[in-house]
Amino acid sequence: MKLNIPEKLHILADKADFPLYVVGGAVRDALCGYAYEDFDIAAPVPAEKLETLAQDAGFTVQCAYKRTGTVNLTDGEHKYEFTSFRTDVYGGGGHAPAEVSFTKDIAADARRRDFRCNAVYYDVAKEEFVDPLGGLDDIRARAMNTTRDADEVFSEDGLRLMRLARQCAENGFTPSLECIFGAKFNAARIQKIAPERIFTELKLILHADEKHGIACAQYDGLKLLEGTDVLAYILPELTAGKGMDQRRDFHDHDVLEHSLRAVKYADSRVRLAALLHDAGKPYCRIETGKYHGHDAEGARIGKEILERLKAPKKLTETVVRLIRTHMYDLDGRARENKIRAFIAHNYDIYPLILLVKQADFSACKDVLSVCPTVTKWEKIREKMQREGAPFTMKELHIDGNALKGLFPPEKIGGVLEKLFHECLYDGSRNDRTKLLREARRLSQKEE
Helix, strand or coil, X not given: CCCCCCHHHHHHHHHCCCCCEEECHHHHHHHHCCCCCCEEEEECCCHHHHHHHHHHCCCEEEEEECCCCEEEEECCCCEEEEEECEEEECCCCCCCCCEEEECCCHHHHHHCCCEHHHCCEEECCCCEEECCCCHHHHXXXXXXXXXXXXXXXXXXXXXXXXXXXXXXXXXXXXXXHHHHHHHHHCHHHHHHCCHHHXXXXXXXXXXXXXXXXXXXXXXXXXXXXXHCCHHHHHCHHHHCCCCCCCCCCCCCCCHHHHHHHHHXXXXXXXXXXXXXXXXXXXXXXXXXXXXXXXXXXXXHHHHHHHHHCCCXXXXXXXXXXXXXXXXXXXXXXXXXXXHXXXXXXXXXXXXXXXXXHHHHHHHHHCCCCCCHHHHHHHHHHHHHHHHCCCCCHHHCCXXXXXHECCECHHHHHHHHHHHHHHHHHXXXXXXXXXXXXXXXXXXXXXX
């Protein structure tokens, strides 16, 4: 098999007086039959030599790090990260190596990597694979093994704990028992990793099925995080729900498993909210013995979690709102006027609320039919739309300018809000003539 290598990379390899290799994800993905775009490249030469050669070949060097022998470059179409053959020494589980030594030994370079499937090299000029550690067999078997003793590999770099879950999920690989136990023994090392990096990996796991189209990969990744105890360190508020039973007439799973399955069934746009939607349940159960009020507590806890993980502020605000609203009209008894107001007040995230509702419903008993609440709400929304009811103030057929002279400036906003709500309950009122008439009536009433 030959890799589909960009022509400019072939030109670079032909100019070199040393072997140039593609290594890592692109090689693994190609051998799996997956699409691949960006390329990690490596060679037994210093970064400075590769940098000079790349520039002469028409590449743009974006940055270079002499200490780690790394050069980031582009040919205008593809991105490449070059790393000189090296060995690494880590200290205490942090992501960056404490010491770097350069080598010309490809096997030594392979052993410094995380997993054998990522340590298969492709000689660009010779168009052949070099496999120092048996990674080809792992790729064929869809197996995940570390390049060295698993305890040693995971103890070096805590981020590998999450990379294990993500790469297994994205690629449909199964970790060996040694790999699982090595991760489990070192789960606490994740605490050495910056929260931003943890959040980045978590997001990738939540969307693992989108990488290569593997169904339910996001759920598999989360289950591996749970099984290696890493989830307990990054989201202890969730794992506190493991073994917490729920009403059997509504739920087939404990609190933690329900949350993980909500992600399994969730639309990609709301998977973070689906994961955290019941974050308040363990707290409420421990504090009060009941789950009542877990939506409000969950919003508070969800905010704390996302702030701890350094999540973007706007994303945090949206997820918190989704957690807070996910229980509304759970029993389907809320009156139509209440639902109309709820839809309008949350119209900016209304489609996302429906998606969280659906994920929550499906995760209760693994049912894929449409959530009854979603059906009910959508019928009401469609009815409002037919009537011409406004969903936002901008859709109200009158504005503040029309009320000047009828009300003092400081009262105009309140009057518009009142008119807006009246139109919510009866869309036929959203008519400029009717609204002006009602506004005059209100002004006379004030007099």
